[in-house]
């Protein structure tokens with residue numbers, strides 16, 4: 337399995353403490369990778385003929401925290417492997433910048449400065465006590481200046497991540513309330529305004545650099561009305577002009593990234609970063625400014641393949657991990673010191689693992705559903721249950737606009753009880769195929785400390801079309817302040833031309 341990218345964590349120490357990074361909840365020991373181990377890994381990539389694989393010098397950690405970072409860059413160059421250097425940029429002081437831009441070319445490295453938090457307020461979430469936002473921004477500009485000063489052709493990417501993106505990558509985050517921790521901008525309009533201010537600021541900066549003869553804008557822009565559109569000259573395949581840059585860039589998806597060229601060899605884009613992990617301790621820290629919420633990550637179950645297995649990495653102690661998300665090394669495919677990742681034996685092991693990744697806790701949580709539930713108590717007469725978990729078909733809308741979803745065998749929903757409730761009400765419809773069949777409902781209470789559910793109620797349900805579209809009530813005490821899983825177990829049928837497995841049509845579930 338040839339990887340697209342490989343990860344070599346040359347250290348897991350970091351000078352920042354960003355809320356979106358799991359480094360602060362890391363259980364693994366902090367350390368620095370032995371250069372001999374890196375050599376072993378790179379020589380294996382070379383031996384396999386994987387010359388076009390990109391090498392990222394991090395899983396967690398800031399590469400420039402490792403004082404020997406240039407030894408690793410030299411090593412990659414020696415093996416002819418190109419480095420994608422992801423860094424926060426704060427440690428690229430003038431002497432380091434000089435060394436980078438004088439010694440290497442665009443064939444050796446590409447730099448991504450993770451300018452994720454683009455405003456003074458959002459920068460606070462990086463918990464960097466050494467630099468103010470202004471100093472940090474100035475530092476990034478100094479790196480850009482150094483690139484031109486040393487006439488380097490190395491490309492620099494400045495991605496912006498808005499936290500909105502972290503929750504909008506897919507519909508796997510179900511959130512009952514607006515979160516303050518994740519709000520970078522008041523609304524879409526402020527975000528757009530900020531973006532164009534940022535482009536204008538960079539234009540002014542570019543003009544300043546032109547005056548200092550850093551680059552000749554006109555020459556690059558010849559024969560064009562829109563000088564910003566020449567990204568392809570610099571190796572970035574998709575690019576956009578200024579006029580509709582905001583619309584284009586905010587539509588970026590991970591498989592097709594469109595960049596905006598700020599100036600020659602300097603690009604920006606909105607990075608769809610996603611949640612790094614869905615582990616509750618990480619999420620709780622990320623969301624720590626938000627009160628009155630309860631966070632639950634529903635593990636995936638069953639069997640599932642993964643395409644990302646094979647984007648192999650090594651952690652700072654040499655542990656081989658299947659992808660960068662296994663930052664704790666929980667999956668561990670061995671240690672590079674005594675493993676040849678190109679051997680038939682290892683490749684077979686990897687393929688077998690890729691066939692069903694859900695045997696591992698890390699993979700069960702990866703891309704799993706996260707529920708962020710509102711816990712403020714209520715005087716209402718009923719509480720709608722909105723946290724739909726495993727085994728539901730997607731929402732459908734009837735002609736009259738009424739929404740429903742089909743169950744699939746055992747379908748789970750979750751509730752954080754906002755007051756004591758006496759029953760669960762199920763607004764549902766029975767398809768004639770299931771007339772007379774039996775279903776049952778279970779209600780389990782969650783124990784946060786043990787991370788387990790305990791059965792509180794099991795109730796049989798006789799399915800009957802005559803009683804269609806009515807509310808079925810199951811009596812059960814739900815305690816205020818407790819979290820519950822409700823599972824609706826139904827027989828299923830296959831609906832003619834509809835190839836899906838279908839059970840009940842559920843219009844709504846309520847605690848009463």
Ligand code: SF4
Pocket residue numbers: 642643644645658659660661662693698699700702703
């Ligand atoms: S399923 Fe496992 S191997 Fe695949 S991306 Fe997620 S953590 Fe990595």
